[in-house]
Amino acid sequence: MDKALLPPVESGFIDTVTSGVVEITVGQGDGQKTFYIHKILFRTKAPVFDKMFSTGFKEGSTGSATLPHDSCEAFKAFAKWLYSSNSKKLKPTELIICPLFPHERTSEIRWNMTETIALADKYCLDQLSDEVMSLWIKYQAKDRLQLEELKKITSYITANTSNRCKARDFLAHLWAIEMLQAPGKGNGQPNGDDLDAFIDDNNFSKQVFYKMGCLAFQTSEKWQPVCDYHLHGKPGLCCDSTVLLYLCPFKAVDAETSAHNPEKKRKAA
Numbered sequence: 001m002d003k004a005l006l007p008p009v010e011s012g013f014i015d016t017v018t019s020g021v022v023e024i025t026v027g028q029g030d031g032q033k034t035f036y037i038h039k040i041l042f043r044t045k046a047p048v049f050d051k052m053f054s055t056g057f058k059e060g061s062t063g064s065a066t067l068p069h070d071s072c073e074a075f076k077a078f079a080k081w082l083y084s085s086n087s088k089k090l091k092p093t094e095l096i097i098c099p100l101f102p103h104e105r106t107s108e109i110r111w112n113m114t115e116t117i118a119l120a121d122k123y124c125l126d127q128l129s130d131e132v133m134s135l136w137i138k139y140q141a142k143d144r145l146q147l148e149e150l151k152k153i154t155s156y157i158t159a160n161t162s163n164r165c166k167a168r169d170f171l172a173h174l175w176a177i178e179m180l181q182a183p184g185k186g187n188g189q190p191n192g193d194d195l196d197a198f199i200d201d202n203n204f205s206k207q208v209f210y211k212m213g214c215l216a217f218q219t220s221e222k223w224q225p226v227c228d229y230h231l232h233g234k235p236g237l238c239c240d241s242t243v244l245l246y247l248c249p250f251k252a253v254d255a256e257t258s259a260h261n262p263e264k265k266r267k268a269a
Helices: 008-018 039-045 047-052 058-062 072-084 093-097 107-122 126-142 147-160 166-181 192-197 202-216
Strands: 021-026 033-038 064-067 222-225 244-247
Touching (some): 021 072, 033 072, 039 047, 039 072, 058 064, 072 107, 072 126, 093 126, 107 126, 107 147, 126 166, 147 166, 166 202
């Protein structure tokens, strides 16, 4: 059949499967995996990889690359996202990103999302980052994280992302809530060990204390656009521009209440 007679989406599919395939090896040791991806998919979704496999670079000549320090699970999510979003029609985030990260609220899923956000930041995959952030806020943010999990995620994000990563801003919001609602020994802050996840990152620390100030003086219910945690430009271009994050007004708590268990019920002042 003549390619010109095919519908646009099928034509795009033909372009993909007939383009060259590149080999990308991710990880190290027993956990190392090799991915084979049609490089035409990089053209609009992943400009860093598109440039990497251009003829002017070693990877472009060999058709292969090695990424020893990246997460295999995160790269697998990225690869699946590349293929599922390969359409000329604008699709809602739900149809593209949800199959990659189930709605179940588990620490395993959140960790996979965390590694994917870090990968997206490293390779300037802004659209992928935005879509994962939307999914996190819509589903994973419904439950308050255990303090140990919040510390683990924060440590990874602050160590593996740039200051432009929007997950930092969202985690700063979660830490602000934790610090305001879980006072320590009369000083209004959690135990010092809890701050190790971010205290050495000056920019992130400033974000946390800024968020604390905003929440401390909030007197009524507010709704924050999810696009505040996106990297894209005008909100009108985002399929999730109508999604809002609920911000509950802060209520002071008794200073004698334990600061170490975020799920323990606390007395209102």
